Every structure is written in C-alpha cells, then in structure tokens.
Amino acid sequence: MSALDVGGAEFAERAAAMTARLAELAAAHAEALAGGGPKYVNRHRARGKLPARERIELLLDPDTPFLELSPLAGWGSDYTTGASLVTGIGVVEGTECVVTANDPTVRGGSSNPWTLKKALRANEVAFANRLPVVSLVESGGADLPSQKDIFIPGGALFRDLTRLSAAGIPTVAVVFGNSTAGGAYIPGMSDHVIMVKERAKVFLGGPPLVKMATGEDSDDESLGGADMHARVSGLADHFALDEPDALRIARRVVARLNVRKAGPGPRPDPAPPLFDPADLLGIVPGDLRTPFDPREVIVRIADGSEFDEFKPLYGPSLATGWAEVHGYPVGILANAQGVLFSAESQKAAQFIQLANQRDIPLLFLHNTTGYMVGRQYEQGGIIKHGAMMINAVSNSRVPHISVLMGASYGAGHYGMCGRAFEPRFLFSWPSAKSAVMGPSQLAGVLSIVARQSAAARGLPYDEEADAGLRAAVEQQIEAESLPMFLSGRLYDDGVIDPRDTRTVLGLCLSAVHGAPVEGARGGFGVFRM
Structure with a gap:
C-alpha cells in the first residue's frame, strides 16, 4: 500500500528541507505568541489580568484541542504578527465553539485591518458550520491611524453578530476590560453578556468624549462599569467577580445553550493509519x-x-x-x-x-x-x-x-x-506555493512580451536588462508565493x-x-x- 522508501537518501533530503521550513514557521508563530512583547505582557499581568491564550485555556474543556485559525495574520506587514486577536475552534462544556480573544498587550487590543479580516473570517467559520461564538473582549477599538481601512468594512462585524443570532447560532461576550465606542456594540449585539467587576468598561463615549460632547462630568464606573450595566442599564446578564469567575460563568452559559449538531456523527472507534x-x-x-x-x-x-x-x-x-x-x-x-x-x-x-x-x-x-x-x-x-x-x-x-x-x-x-x-x-x-504561475514561467512570459514589443517597434533588445528584470521578477514572485506570505494575508486558515x-x-x-x-x-x- 506504500512504496515510500523512508530509509532512502531522497526521503532524508526532503525531510531535512521540510524540517528547515518548519523551523521558519515556528519562528513566525513565536512572534504571534509573544503578543506585544515582555514589557506589555508583564504590565498586563501586573494589573491582575490574564493573557488572551490563558483566558482561552480556562474557557475550554481540560485536555481538549484548540484549532487556532489565522495565527500568522499580518505577518510581513507593518503590524504585529497575529493582528492583536486570537481566533479558533475549541470545545466548551462539550460544545464546539468559535472563540475570539483580543490581545490587549498589542496596542491595547486595538483593531487594525488584519484584525478585522481575521475577525470576519472567524464569523464566516461560525456561520457556515453553525458554531456558537464566544468573544473574549478587551479592546481599545480601532487603531486610529488605520481607521480609513477599518471604519467602513468594520460594520460587517456588527452585521455578522446580528445575523448569527437571527440564524439561531448563539453568541456570548465576556468583557474583561475596555469595549468602547464601536466595540460597545459587541456585547450590545451578543445574546449573552458577562462583565468583570471593576474591570469591564463598556460605553459609546468615555468620560473625556462625554465632557466634550455634553459638558457632563462622569467617571468610568458610573458611565460604563460592570456594576452599572448589571444593576441599571441591564446590558450585563452576568456580573463576574474576576476573570476566572467570568470564564466559569461563560462555561455554564454554553452548557445551557442546548446546541445540537445538525450533521451525522462519525463512525465510532476509527482505525488509525497503518503508516507513520x-x-x-x-x-x-x-x-x-x-x-x-x-x-x-x-x-x-x-x-x-x-x-x-x-x-x-x-x-x-x-x-x-x-x-x-x-x-x-x-x-x-x-x-x-x-x-x-x-x-x-x-x-x-x-x-x-x-x-x-x-x-x-x-x-x-x-x-x-x-x-x-x-x-x-x-x-x-x-x-x-x-x-x-x-x-x-x-x-x-x-x-x-x-x-x-x-x-x-x-x-x-x-x-x-x-x-x-x-x-x-x-x-x-x-x-x-501558490500564485498565477511559477516564478520562472511568469518572468519568462514577461520577457517574451517585452522582447516582442521591442521587435515590433524596431528597437534593439537589452539582454542585460532582461536578465536583471527576470531575476527581480522571479525573486518577487517566489517571495509572494510562499505560505507564510499568503497566510499573513489570510489566504489560508493557517x-x-x-x-x-x-x-x-x-x-x-x-x-x-x-x-x-x-x-x-x-x-x-x-x-x-
């Protein structure tokens, strides 16, 4: 059933090349895992807060896998690899869910264009597969210098939450910190909302903006704190004492969702492959x-x-x-x-x-x-x-x-x-590798077209310039064909x-x-x- 010579020189050569690529991949993943770097991670912990992936770990059932999606979003761009957001599929109280978690160690969890693309992709996955969505929220909103690339398409996030709910796909928001301006609509449009005492801050406009707009003096707690939303506005369905308590409540909420899979189950006790x-x-x-x-x-x-x-x-x-x-x-x-x-x-x-x-x-x-x-x-x-x-x-x-x-x-x-x-x-x-065509073929086509154009105009063809052009094009297409480049642009899920x-x-x-x-x-x- 297998003719692969795992002891041969060809196999060893190919395995060595793949191992080298995996080392490059691990380095790129390490960038995403590092978040905003030691300085901001330590500052976050000093405030008594958990990093995004630790929040996810407490949310999920013990010893169950988490299929992270788009971990290299933004790789090779001007933004931090991972795009200040963690998304993936995990099991909560026996129910498969799409989980999203802002990473506040990266510019306060603010959203850049790759964050938006990543979040929209997570919503696509939830909608297509009818998976509940659990959003672990702590974000300063839009990364203002890139607002022109976020504001107009960003409305799709709100559209998605309402459409998921209308389709009977549950949405749960757990608010750990800031969820301001447009971000306030994430809990506002979710089916279930949990807020953390003295940490969650949910308002359309913070105290400075309110002062500028209305002249009113206010503070964070009375304007948008968890206690106010639990007792006065009714936006919070559950009032959590701290982060572990919020995640415990989230697990209980998911346990009561009564989600049933619509597709058939797998054959029990599948046999593993015969080959390693x-x-x-x-x-x-x-x-x-x-x-x-x-x-x-x-x-x-x-x-x-x-x-x-x-x-x-x-x-x-x-x-x-x-x-x-x-x-x-x-x-x-x-x-x-x-x-x-x-x-x-x-x-x-x-x-x-x-x-x-x-x-x-x-x-x-x-x-x-x-x-x-x-x-x-x-x-x-x-x-x-x-x-x-x-x-x-x-x-x-x-x-x-x-x-x-x-x-x-x-x-x-x-x-x-x-x-x-x-x-x-x-x-x-x-x-x-993925592109319109292979690098050498694409460079060759451009060379032939340029050569024919020169001949049609009766001009001599510069062979030295042609060689330089071909080399430059091949190098560019090779770089743009590589999986980490494509994954950074969310052309795959990882x-x-x-x-x-x-x-x-x-x-x-x-x-x-x-x-x-x-x-x-x-x-x-x-x-x-």
Missing part, C-alpha cells in the same frame, strides 16, 4: 516541478490507510476516491502529477457530483501547476473541460476542505477549490506541520458536521460537453 504520519515530512520534493504520489499522503491520514480509488486508470494525474478520516466519510481529490488534462477535469466533475449525491464532504489535496496548455490541448477542449471541473466545484454544496501540499498555481488552484471558492477550511503545508494533518482534518470534519451535510441534487449550471 511522521513520514509526511519526506514526501514533498524541494523542487515542486518534481512529481510525487499523493496516495502516500492519503494512506497516512485515512482511517486504516484505506482508500477506494475512483477511475484509477482514467485521468491518472488526479487521484480521486473514498476514505474516512476520524470516522467521517470523505471524497478525496489529490493531484498526482501536477498538470490537469481534459480527462482529469472530466473525472473530477463526475466525482464531485457523486459526492453531492451521497452527501459526502470533499477533501482537496493540492499539487497542481494548472490546466495543460498547448495547441493539441486547446483543440481537445481543455477550456471547456477545465470549466466543467470549476463549475462542479463552484456549485457543489457539500463541505469542502483544502490542503495545499505543493504547487497550487493558476486556474488549477481554482479547480481544486482555492480560497475564492469558499472551502469551509483551507490549510497549507510549509512546502506549498500553515500546519504535515504530521498534524490528520488531526487538523479531524477537527475540521467535526466542525463542518455542526451544520447539515447536504449535497446539490442538480443546479450545476450548463456543462459544456
């Missing part, structure tokens, strides 16, 4: 132009390493078939040789329809350079066949999960359910260690079954045959 997940470190080559067999990945993530392949002899550059992961059935589409031809596209479209007929979620394992080009393939209908696959992906209604293992270029990224096609979750391995893939998929599959799992029974639009 650690082997996943040595499968992807350093040069993504070198093909690898995705079946070696599948047998290391699937229950019992069982994979029933569909059409194995037809369109062999795309492996399709049925498996289970942590007891949940999945249909898998995995790129085998990188390029998608007409046969692969047609096979994919049929397979996606079958999954929708059977209400089975789909898992896309990416390693594609895109759809095949050239006269023979254009005449053979590659456009209409690629469009058929993209049509099927676009109109499929079962949950989709994507994992970028290697290359994910061009329209192949779309056909394999890239971010624009709204997979429920999308994760990347450190070996992944970069994961390949060895954790089965665990991450299990958590995602459990989450997607919070909502009904129902496929399309038609409505795929017109397939050009």
Whole structure:
C-alpha cells in the first residue's frame, strides 16, 4: 500500500528541507505568541489580568484541542504578527465553539485591518458550520491611524453578530476590560453578556468624549462599569467577580445553550493509519516541478490507510476516491502529477457530483501547476473541460476542505477549490506555493512580451536588462508565493506541520458536521460537453 522508501537518501533530503521550513514557521508563530512583547505582557499581568491564550485555556474543556485559525495574520506587514486577536475552534462544556480573544498587550487590543479580516473570517467559520461564538473582549477599538481601512468594512462585524443570532447560532461576550465606542456594540449585539467587576468598561463615549460632547462630568464606573450595566442599564446578564469567575460563568452559559449538531456523527472507534504520519515530512520534493504520489499522503491520514480509488486508470494525474478520516466519510481529490488534462477535469466533475449525491464532504489535496496548455490541448477542449471541473466545484454544496501540499498555481488552484471558492477550511503545508504561475514561467512570459514589443517597434533588445528584470521578477514572485506570505494575508486558515494533518482534518470534519451535510441534487449550471 506504500512504496515510500523512508530509509532512502531522497526521503532524508526532503525531510531535512521540510524540517528547515518548519523551523521558519515556528519562528513566525513565536512572534504571534509573544503578543506585544515582555514589557506589555508583564504590565498586563501586573494589573491582575490574564493573557488572551490563558483566558482561552480556562474557557475550554481540560485536555481538549484548540484549532487556532489565522495565527500568522499580518505577518510581513507593518503590524504585529497575529493582528492583536486570537481566533479558533475549541470545545466548551462539550460544545464546539468559535472563540475570539483580543490581545490587549498589542496596542491595547486595538483593531487594525488584519484584525478585522481575521475577525470576519472567524464569523464566516461560525456561520457556515453553525458554531456558537464566544468573544473574549478587551479592546481599545480601532487603531486610529488605520481607521480609513477599518471604519467602513468594520460594520460587517456588527452585521455578522446580528445575523448569527437571527440564524439561531448563539453568541456570548465576556468583557474583561475596555469595549468602547464601536466595540460597545459587541456585547450590545451578543445574546449573552458577562462583565468583570471593576474591570469591564463598556460605553459609546468615555468620560473625556462625554465632557466634550455634553459638558457632563462622569467617571468610568458610573458611565460604563460592570456594576452599572448589571444593576441599571441591564446590558450585563452576568456580573463576574474576576476573570476566572467570568470564564466559569461563560462555561455554564454554553452548557445551557442546548446546541445540537445538525450533521451525522462519525463512525465510532476509527482505525488509525497503518503508516507513520511522521513520514509526511519526506514526501514533498524541494523542487515542486518534481512529481510525487499523493496516495502516500492519503494512506497516512485515512482511517486504516484505506482508500477506494475512483477511475484509477482514467485521468491518472488526479487521484480521486473514498476514505474516512476520524470516522467521517470523505471524497478525496489529490493531484498526482501536477498538470490537469481534459480527462482529469472530466473525472473530477463526475466525482464531485457523486459526492453531492451521497452527501459526502470533499477533501482537496493540492499539487497542481494548472490546466495543460498547448495547441493539441486547446483543440481537445481543455477550456471547456477545465470549466466543467470549476463549475462542479463552484456549485457543489457539500463541505469542502483544502490542503495545499505543493504547487497550487493558476486556474488549477481554482479547480481544486482555492480560497475564492469558499472551502469551509483551507490549510497549507510549509512546502506549498501558490500564485498565477511559477516564478520562472511568469518572468519568462514577461520577457517574451517585452522582447516582442521591442521587435515590433524596431528597437534593439537589452539582454542585460532582461536578465536583471527576470531575476527581480522571479525573486518577487517566489517571495509572494510562499505560505507564510499568503497566510499573513489570510489566504489560508493557517500553515500546519504535515504530521498534524490528520488531526487538523479531524477537527475540521467535526466542525463542518455542526451544520447539515447536504449535497446539490442538480443546479450545476450548463456543462459544456
């Protein structure tokens, strides 16, 4: 079932390269974990307050996993990695919830453009999978220097809270500190609100603004303190004595939500894979132009390493078939040789329809350079066949999960359910790359176009300048194709260690079954045959 030579030199070389990338990833994650740095973390603790991740840890059931989402948001930008917000999925009193927690050690927990994108993505996850939302609030509001990028789109946060509530998806706000101005509407629009004594401050305008606007003298407590909101305004449903008490109350609130999953449960006692997940470190080559067999990945993530392949002899550059992961059935589409031809596209479209007929979620394992080009393939209908696959992906209604293992270029990224096609979750391995096309191909195209333009005008072509241009473009596209760059812009939900893939998929599959799992029974639009 596996032909991988784990004792060979090639495996060792690939594993060493992956390990080096994982070290880079760990350094980036360390930036997010550090928050605002020792000075501000120590100041926060000195005030008797817990850091964001410790609040989450007290909220969640003991010894249960937390699937953090978008941990590298803002990486490579002018803002702190992590974007002053922690988001993810965890279990509270046996109920899977989306949890968001402001990190007040980063500029007081204020929101920058990446914070907003990250929060909106968390709400998307909650809505699509019908997961309750628990917001651990302590924020100074918008990061004012970047308000132009926050104010207009920021209203979507309020819209999301009201729509979640209207859809019967519970929302809980636990206020530990400031929740001012627009931030006051977070508890204002949540179904359940808990405030911490002498710490929570919730008001549309603080004492200085009130003084300027009305001439009235006021103080924090009478204007927006937890005691006032619990006794006078009624905004607080629960009055907590301190942070641990607030988190205890939050757990009891979630316990009484009466949440039931709408999707079917997993098969009990799933068998683990027969092959060591650690082997996943040595499968992807350093040069993504070198093909690898995705079946070696599948047998290391699937229950019992069982994979029933569909059409194995037809369109062999795309492996399709049925498996289970942590007891949940999945249909898998995995790129085998990188390029998608007409046969692969047609096979994919049929397979996606079958999954929708059977209400089975789909898992896309990416390693594609895109759809095949050239006269023979254009005449053979590659456009209409690629469009058929993209049509099927676009109109499929079962949950989709994507994992970028290697290359994910061009329209192949779309056909394999890239971010624009709204997979429920999308994760990347450190070996992944994604762009319009490979760096050398893109630089070469620009060179050819420039050369043709010079010839058309009768001008000599500067070969030295061309070489410099190609090198610069290749370097730029290479940097912009890397997973940490893309993850920093929230084009995925996180970069994961390949060895954790089965665990991450299990958590995602459990989450997607919070909502009904129902496929399309038609409505795929017109397939050009």
